[in-house]
Amino acid sequence: xQTVVFLLYHGMGHFNxxxxxxxxxxxxxxxxxxGFGSFKKYIESQGFIYYSLTTVPFGLGFEEWVNEQAKHRxxxxxxxxxxxxxxxxxxxxTELYQMVNxxxxxxxxxxxxxxxxxxxxxxxxxxxxxxxxxxxxxxPTIINRKCPPPSSSASPNNSLEIKHGHRNFDxxxxxxxxxxxxxxxxxxDLAIIKRRLKRNKLPAHYLSAERTWRGIAFKNIQELVLAxxxxxxxxxxxxxxxYIGFMPALTRVxxxxxxxxxxxxxxxxxxxxxxxxLLYCSFGSVDxxxxxxxxxxxxxxxxxxxDQNCILIISxxxxxxxxxxxxxxxxxxxLKAAPQLEILKRADVFITHGGINSIKEAVYAGxxxxxxxFDITTDRIGNASRVFHYKLGxxxxxxxxxxxxxxxxxxxxxxxxxxxKNIYALREKDxxxxxxxxxxxxNIEPVS
Numbered sequence: 475x476q477t478v479v480f481l482l483y484h485g486m487g488h489f490n491x492x493x494x495x496x497x498x499x500x501x502x503x504x505x506x507x508x509g510f511g512s513f514k515k516y517i518e519s520q521g522f523i524y525y526s527l528t529t530v531p532f533g534l535g536f537e538e539w540v541n542e543q544a545k546h547r548x549x550x551x552x553x554x555x556x557x558x559x560x561x562x563x564x565x566x567x568t569e570l571y572q573m574v575n576x577x578x579x580x581x582x583x584x585x586x587x588x589x590x591x592x593x594x595x596x597x598x599x600x601x602x603x604x605x606x607x608x609x610x611x612x613x614p615t616i617i618n619r620k621c622p623p624p625s626s627s628a629s630p631n632n633s634l635e636i637k638h639g640h641r642n643f644d645x646x647x648x649x650x651x652x653x654x655x656x657x658x659x660x661x662x663d664l665a666i667i668k669r670r671l672k673r674n675k676l677p678a679h680y681l682s683a684e685r686t687w688r689g690i691a692f693k694n695i696q697e698l699v700l701a702x703x704x705x706x707x708x709x710x711x712x713x714x715x716x717y718i719g720f721m722p723a724l725t726r727v728x729x730x731x732x733x734x735x736x737x738x739x740x741x742x743x744x745x746x747x748x749x750x751x752l753l754y755c756s757f758g759s760v761d762x763x764x765x766x767x768x769x770x771x772x773x774x775x776x777x778x779x780x781d782q783n784c785i786l787i788i789s790x791x792x793x794x795x796x797x798x799x800x801x802x803x804x805x806x807x808x809l810k811a812a813p814q815l816e817i818l819k820r821a822d823v824f825i826t827h828g829g830i831n832s833i834k835e836a837v838y839a840g841x842x843x844x845x846x847x848f849d850i851t852t853d854r855i856g857n858a859s860r861v862f863h864y865k866l867g868x869x870x871x872x873x874x875x876x877x878x879x880x881x882x883x884x885x886x887x888x889x890x891x892x893x894x895k896n897i898y899a900l901r902e903k904d905x906x907x908x909x910x911x912x913x914x915x916x917n918i919e920p921v922s
Contacts, residue, residue, distance in 0.1 A: 476580040477504040479573075480609070483587035484510035484530070487758070487831045491611035491700050492583075493520055493723035495911065506577055519727050525573055531588035532563040533667040534689060535654075550657075557661040563670055567594050579604055581918060586610040586697060589689045592680075593670050596921065603920040607696035612830040612853050613706050613860075614699055614715060617643070617685040621707050624687055624853040629863065630707040643687070664690075677922075696918050698911065701830065702904045705860055716914045719907025720834035730813040737807050741785055745820070751784035751888060754817045754841075755825035756832065757848065768848060771872050772797065775825065776806055778880040787817055815839075823887045824867075828854035833861060837901050842893035843867030844883050846875075865896045 478499050482488045489507065496505045507517050511526035518524050530536040537553040540562065546552050556562060570591065574582075582599065584591050586608045592599075599606055615624055619640060622628035626639030654662035667690050671681065682693040696714050703717040745752055755775060757768055772788060779786050780803050789812035790797060797808050814832070818824060818839035826832045828847040836843050844867055845858035862869040868883045875883075887893055 475502075475504045477506060477577060478581040478583065479525075479577055479579040480505070480507045481570075481582060481584045481588070481591055482507065482509045482609070483585040483611075484513070485587075486513070486516070487829055488585055488587065488611045489513060489517060490723055490726060490831050491721070492609060493522075493726050494721040495583075495609075495698075495700075496522060497723075497725075498908070498911065499915070503581070506579070508573055508577070516729070520723075525577060527569055527573065529566045529569045530562065531590050531689075532560070532566050532594070533590040533663050533670070534588065535663050537562060554658050554661070557658045557666060560666070560669070563594065563666075566591070570594055571598060574598060574602075574604075581605045581607075583607055583609045583698075586615065587688060589692060590667060590670075592692065592695070593667070593674055593676060593690075596674055596676055596680075599921040605918045605920045607698060607915075607918045608692070610697055610699045610715075613701050613856065614697075614709055614712075615686045615688055615853070616691055616709075616712065616715075617687060618709050621709055622856065622859065624856040627855050627859045627869070629859070647687075679922075696914065698914060701834075702900070702907055704900060704903050705864065707860065707863075716910070717907070718911040718914060719904045720837065721907070721911065722831070722834045722838050724815060724835075724838060726815070728813040728815060729811050730809075734809055734812055741787070741807065745785060749783075751782075751822045752817075752820050753779065753784055753786045753823050753825065753884065754789075754812075754814075754821040755786065756789035756812065756814060757827040757846075758829050758832070767873055769797065771846065771848075771875075773801065774875070774877050774880055776801065776803065777877045778884070779805065782881075784822075787812060789814070823884055825884075828858040828861070830857055833857055833866075837866065837897050837904070840894055840897055840901070842887040842897065844870055844880075844887060846870045846872040848872050864900070865892055866900065867893055 480492050480496060482492060499505050506523045506525055508525040509527060511528060514524045514526050530540060537556045538549060541549050541552040574595065582604050584606065589608060592606065613624060617623060622630060622636050622639045623643040625643060628635035628639040651662045651664060679694050680692050682691040684691040694714060699715060699717045700721055701717060702719045772790065784805065786806045788806065788808045790808055790810065802808055815835060818835055818841050821841050823844060824836045824841045825844045825846065828845040833843065843861050845861050847854040847858045858869045861867045868887060870883060
């Protein structure tokens with residue numbers, strides 16, 4: 475039996491996005507996940523083999539994080555030294571070579587977020603004729619001037635907004651690269667990547683002039699995009715990029731707070747007795763810079779539904795201990811972790827940060843979304859604009875929306891059937907994509 479390896483970025487959402495693909499492939503292939511060691515227990519709980527790694531991809535700015543984790547002193551000088559000495563590349567090369575020696579993959583599916591791993595492994599993969607493709611766990615990240623950039627809320631029908639979005643994106647990227655060049659004497663992320671492209675002698679037929687908002691773009695490598703084309707804005711056709719549908723992992727084992735099972739019966743009874751509405755709110759993992767504004771919004775949300783005939787469940791993993799129990803009314807339940815798939819089956823509205831996995835799970839549960847992206851530098855704001863554009867839900871302003879704004883938007887999503895109708899229509903189209911995935915997988919070619 476041939477072996478398929480998923481080499482994925484160290485984020486829970488990236489693994490969750492690939493479980494459905496892996497389950498399909500397990501019918502005919504030996505499937506292995508490879509990634510940062512902290513995910514081992516979770517991935518194995520889903521029924522997959524896991525190969526633990528300790529290194530991170532090179533060329534993506536992880537030098538500071540690595541040195542902080544190692545508790546080194548003089549972090550800045552360590553970062554500069556590591557960039558000039560190619561330390562992250564060397565460590566990654568040693569570990570990835572060991573991984574492919576141990577596992578002997580016939581297929582290697584590399585997360586597009588860490589496409590630089592292809593540079594690391596190119597010679598090895600070519601020598602062994604390993605078949606390689608890229609996995610895009612969200613929407614395409616290639617910059618298309620006719621389409622809003624991934625981190626923009628611009629409408630696809632407004633050329634001025636699109637231009638403004640690209641100007642902001644270009645300026646943000648310019649500032650980042652200039653800062654890195656000045657700080658590290660010319661060794662910004664792109665310079666590090668270009669150095670390795672040259673030294674590893676990647677052939678011209680893989681080098682793309684396209685720009686991507688993360689890492690580097692390649693051509694002549696199959697890329698599987700985990701979304702339906704109908705959810706994206708119109709993109710320039712790329713010969714080797716294929717939409718294969720949302721592929722939600724609806725049977726995954728969920729991490730849940732034990733408190734949920736204590737309150738579940740009470741919630742069901744309250745909903746049944748009062749013919750009430752169930753609202754579910756989850757913002758996923760929240761970085762320390764966003765904690766305060768998330769807490770402020772949660773307080774607004776609680777105020778908005780305090781006297782309403784509804785129940786609100788809040789999944790607040792990173793902010794759980796910062797919500798004062800005294801401020802929580804009887805119709806609000808705050809959990810450290812909630813079984814999202816289970817709750818969405820009964821929810822009437824999903825209040826979300828706009829992560830692609832949350833969106834696809836809401837679509838398959840038939841739940842309208844109220845999207846509040848809290849980090850405007852990520853693709854979540856682009857996801858939110860697509861939810862709004864295709865009338866799958868509404869988009870909010872986390873900081874500026876008032877309590878009345880929140881009440882109004884929730885009310886609209888509950889009372890206007892157009893959102894559910896559009897969600898059902900998208901779901902019906904998405905279901906047809908599974909056969910396309912199998913077809914494209916069979917066309918993956920070996921490295922040349």
